[in-house]
Amino acid sequence: MVHPSAMREPGRSGPSEREKDLALLARRRWRVAVALTGAMMATYFGFVLLVAYAKPAAGALVAPGLSWGILLGVLVIVVAWVVTGIYVVWANSRYDTKLEQLRAAAREER
Amino acid sequence: MESALGKPSATAIGFFLVFILATLAITGWAARRTKTTSEFFTAGSKVTGFQNGLALAGDFMSAASFLGIAGLVASSGFDGLIYSVGWLVGWPVVTFLVAEPLRNLGKYTFADVVAYRMRQAPVRIASAVSGLTVVAFYLIAQMVGAGSLVKLLFGLPYEVAVVAVGIVMLAYVLFGGMIATTWVQIVKAILLLGGASALAVVVLSRFGMSPMRLFAAAAEKYGPDVLAPGKLVSDPLDTVSLGLALMFGTSGLPHILMRFYTVPNARAARSSVLYATGFIGLFYLITFILGFGAAVLVGRDPIKAIDKGGNMAAPLLAEVVGGTAFLGFISAVAFATILAVVAGLTLSGAAALSHDVWVHVVKRGKADEREQLAVARVATVLLAVLAIGLGIVFKGQNVAFMVGLAFAIAASANFPALLLSMTWRRFTTSGAVASMVTGTVSAIVLIALSPTVQIDILKHASAPFPLKNPALITMTLSFFVGIVVSLARPEPDAAKKFALVERRMHLGPEAGVDDDTTAGH
Numbered sequence: 001m002v003h004p005s006a007m008r009e010p011g012r013s014g015p016s017e018r019e020k021d022l023a024l025l026a027r028r029r030w031r032v033a034v035a036l037t038g039a040m041m042a043t044y045f046g047f048v049l050l051v052a053y054a055k056p057a058a059g060a061l062v063a064p065g066l067s068w069g070i071l072l073g074v075l076v077i078v079v080a081w082v083v084t085g086i087y088v089v090w091a092n093s094r095y096d097t098k099l100e101q102l103r104a105a106a107r108e109e110r
Numbered sequence: 111m112e113s114a115l116g117k118p119s120a121t122a123i124g125f126f127l128v129f130i131l132a133t134l135a136i137t138g139w140a141a142r143r144t145k146t147t148s149e150f151f152t153a154g155s156k157v158t159g160f161q162n163g164l165a166l167a168g169d170f171m172s173a174a175s176f177l178g179i180a181g182l183v184a185s186s187g188f189d190g191l192i193y194s195v196g197w198l199v200g201w202p203v204v205t206f207l208v209a210e211p212l213r214n215l216g217k218y219t220f221a222d223v224v225a226y227r228m229r230q231a232p233v234r235i236a237s238a239v240s241g242l243t244v245v246a247f248y249l250i251a252q253m254v255g256a257g258s259l260v261k262l263l264f265g266l267p268y269e270v271a272v273v274a275v276g277i278v279m280l281a282y283v284l285f286g287g288m289i290a291t292t293w294v295q296i297v298k299a300i301l302l303l304g305g306a307s308a309l310a311v312v313v314l315s316r317f318g319m320s321p322m323r324l325f326a327a328a329a330e331k332y333g334p335d336v337l338a339p340g341k342l343v344s345d346p347l348d349t350v351s352l353g354l355a356l357m358f359g360t361s362g363l364p365h366i367l368m369r370f371y372t373v374p375n376a377r378a379a380r381s382s383v384l385y386a387t388g389f390i391g392l393f394y395l396i397t398f399i400l401g402f403g404a405a406v407l408v409g410r411d412p413i414k415a416i417d418k419g420g421n422m423a424a425p426l427l428a429e430v431v432g433g434t435a436f437l438g439f440i441s442a443v444a445f446a447t448i449l450a451v452v453a454g455l456t457l458s459g460a461a462a463l464s465h466d467v468w469v470h471v472v473k474r475g476k477a478d479e480r481e482q483l484a485v486a487r488v489a490t491v492l493l494a495v496l497a498i499g500l501g502i503v504f505k506g507q508n509v510a511f512m513v514g515l516a517f518a519i520a521a522s523a524n525f526p527a528l529l530l531s532m533t534w535r536r537f538t539t540s541g542a543v544a545s546m547v548t549g550t551v552s553a554i555v556l557i558a559l560s561p562t563v564q565i566d567i568l569k570h571a572s573a574p575f576p577l578k579n580p581a582l583i584t585m586t587l588s589f590f591v592g593i594v595v596s597l598a599r600p601e602p603d604a605a606k607k608f609a610l611v612e613r614r615m616h617l618g619p620e621a622g623v624d625d626d627t628t629a630g631h
Binding site: 030099 | 384
């Protein structure tokens with residue numbers, strides 16, 4: 001990153017550097033978003049297809065009163081919580097910090 | 111079983127009146143704070159992430175899922191869980207793909223985002239049509255549900271219930287706008303989660319606080335099949351198609367998307383979906399326990415004797431474990447639940463009519479504050495009348511499929527255009543319009559030709575279209591048409607403004623880098 005104070009000097013490439021940083025950050029956010037969406041889709045469709053194709057297996061008991069189907073179904077709900085949590089933690093720390101730096105640099109330049 | 115259900119019960123009506131009075135008091139308080147269009151549609155963007163999380167949950171958890179899933183679990187066991195899981199998995203997708211960009215790019219409706227770099231009129235009209243179609247089908251399901259529910263719970267006539275729901279909801283939205291709607295949804299979410307949890311704890315206390323012992327008791331009573339997949343999923347293609355509608359439909363529901371404008375920034379939007387996902391997931395886990403509890407403690411035959419669909423499983427369970435008072439409380443909560451959902455739907459419909467159609471199409475973006483607010487209120491009244499009318503017209507019809515249809519249209523008409531407008535530089539006005547129109551029309555036509563309508567409702571022997579939910583075909587088609595039309599007729603203006611969209615999508619409107627000076631390119 002270009003130091004904010006350097007950006008006030010005419011002729012420096014501050015704003016375009018910043019554009020590039022933002023584009024990079026944007027790409028990273030979409031990559032994280034798509035990966036986590038893919039993880040959620042795989043989990044959910046894995047679950048429903050298992051239930052559709054392997055009914056006896058899904059009905060087999062893990063413990064008295066608990067079938068694989070119930071256990072996995074509850075796990076899908078837990079996975080939904082976990083992937084959402086992962087995204088929020090990542091975005092609140094990494095993504096927001098970087099955004100704040102870009103905003104500060106932009107304000108500095110004005 | 112002798113039940114107090116269906117007789118006008120003093121406790122149920124008492125609880126219900128307390129809820130109505132409390133929410134009308136909130137509405138009065140909210141009305142004094144609703145002076146501008148932005149307060150009317152977005153509560154002035156002053157709702158916190160946690161509050162919005164509860165309100166999102168309140169907007170989403172319908173009486174249909176509370177009563178319907180508990181009933182499904184009571185009558186068929188495991189299968190109910192497949193539904194619950196499906197309703198939840200759309201939420202992480204909302205978090206990852208739409209919540210933040212939407213908050214940063216839009217003002218009142220999802221059309222703000224799609225139309226950001228396009229020609230306003232065509233995109234606004236197309237998205238108002240697809241958005242209002244989703245809202246209309248969702249409203250019909252809720253209003254018909256409300257009428258039948260009240261008849262079962264309190265023994266009041268259907269029409270009286272529909273008109274009452276319409277009038278109370280109109281009072282919330284017309285006077286209190288988004289501020290009142292938000293608080294009604296928060297109160298409802300707390301009551302529903304609290305009531306259902308209390309019921310679940312009482313039920314589990316009879317099984318040593320162990321859900322597994324409850325499930326084992328059900329397996330002993332009805333055979334081990336209650337813990338195994340049954341008839342719900344038989345055709346894998348059908349299952350995947352329904353799964354797609356549920357997974358991506360949530361990201362295209364206008365009343366859910368609109369809630370992201372009520373928070374101050376993208377960070378709060380993000381945290382609100384995390385809370386919502388938590389509450390909604392918990393709710394479905396509890397509903398699953400209630401269904402098994404009803405099967406064991408009430409019994410399948412008494413549940414079916416009262417309502418063939420099994421919808422009264424949860425209220426009956428409340429009566430068995432907590433007496434008439436608990437039954438009254440749960441019944442009132444179930445009804446309050448409908449009011450909160452209907453209010454959110456109406457408000458999002460009013461935003462589409464006034465903000466998209468009136469302000470941006472009829473007045474070409476030039477309408478003053480007073481006029482915008484006046485039009486918003488007229489639109490609210492029109493929608494309330496429409497909701498009551500539809501509720502009465504569809505009396506006695508099987509409308510359960512309409513929620514599935516609303517999700518299919520949302521996933522096929524709204525979601526593809528929304529996603530492409532945020533991620534694809536070469537997306538164009540014609541592409542967006544074509545994609546939304548294709549999604550709406552194909553979803554409606556294919557549902558009409560599907561076994562859901564042809565066999566289940568019209569009682570024909572077979573259906574021309576094999577899938578019960580068309581999302582697999584219609585969502586693909588909508589993406590395809592949007593891309594092909596965009597490639598066939600490029601729109602240099604829209605492509606040029608994409609850089610602006612990208613910047614604002616991440617930095618938000620409050621960022622210093624968002625230059626309106628570049629908007630003139």
